[in-house]
Amino acid sequence: MIAVDTNILVYAHRQDSPWHSAASARLSELVDGGDRWAVAWPCVHEFIAIVTHPRIYNPPTPLPVALECVEAWSASPSLHLLSESEGYWDKLRKLATAARSAGPIIHDLRIAALCLHHGVRMLWSADRDFSRVTGLRVVNPLI
Numbered sequence: 724m725i726a727v728d729t730n731i732l733v734y735a736h737r738q739d740s741p742w743h744s745a746a747s748a749r750l751s752e753l754v755d756g757g758d759r760w761a762v763a764w765p766c767v768h769e770f771i772a773i774v775t776h777p778r779i780y781n782p783p784t785p786l787p788v789a790l791e792c793v794e795a796w797s798a799s800p801s802l803h804l805l806s807e808s809e810g811y812w813d814k815l816r817k818l819a820t821a822a823r824s825a826g827p828i829i830h831d832l833r834i835a836a837l838c839l840h841h842g843v844r845m846l847w848s849a850d851r852d853f854s855r856v857t858g859l860r861v862v863n864p865l866i
Contacts, residue, residue, distance in 0.1 A: 724758075724759045724760060724761055724803065724841075724842065724843050724844070724845075725753065725758075725760050725761070725843070725845045725846075725847055726760070726761040726763065726805065726834075726838045726843045726845070726846045726847070727750065727753065727760065727761070727762050727766070727846075727847050727848075728766060728834060728846055728847060728849075728850060728853075729770050730848060730849045730850055731746050731847050731848065731864065731865075732750070732766060732770045732796075733770055733773050733774055734746035734747075734849070734865070735749075735750040736770070736784065736792055737774060737780065737784070739780070742849070742865050745864075745865045746864075746865060749847070749864040749865070750796075753799070753801075754795075754796060754799045754802075755799075756801065757801060758801060759801050759802075759803055760801055760802060761802070761804070761805050761838070761843055762796065762802065762804060762805065763804075763805040763806075763833075763834050763837040763838065764804055764805060764806050764837075765830070765834060765837070766834060767804070770789070770793070771786070771789050771793065774789050775789050803841070805837040805838065805840070805841045805843070806837070807837065807840075808840070811836060811837065814836040814837075814839050814840045815832060815833060815836035818832045818835055818839075818856060819832050821855075821857065822855035822856065824855065828852055831850065831852045831853055831856075832855075832856065834846070834853075835853060835856040835859050838859055839859055843859070844858075844859065844860055845860045845861075845862060846859055846860070846861045846862070847862055847863070847864045848861055848862075848863065849863050849865055
């Protein structure tokens with residue numbers, strides 16, 4: 724199963740992104756395909772926060788449009804939304820300890836821990852911060 728990080732979701736959504744075409748095409752492959760794919764709930768939250776933020780985008784995406792976008796992805800029968808459940812904490816603790824991490828990187832480790840907790844072995848992301856994570860293959864689908 725492939726999981727998708729926030730940055731790919733943002734690029735696929737925002738037509739003003741230089742990576743929009745590539746990200747949109749790759750995400751469409753997952754949404755329209757029959758293979759299971761995943762998004763961690765924290766990525767959904769972060770997507771909404773980023774695309775609707777007026778200091779990041781001018782103009783920002785209106786909240787109803789951002790919510791509609793998430794609902795469209797959620798309509799994909801092959802989407803699995805990743806959330807915390809029993810055993811998740813152990814994964815996060817081990818990743819943080821192994822990576823000797825603190826501060827903002829913990830957010831990325833949370834995504835990685837959710838992926839590993841749910842059996843995801845590949846994460847699509849343009850973020851290099853995941854390089855500290857072992858056991859999760861991170862691929863930039865835009866290059």
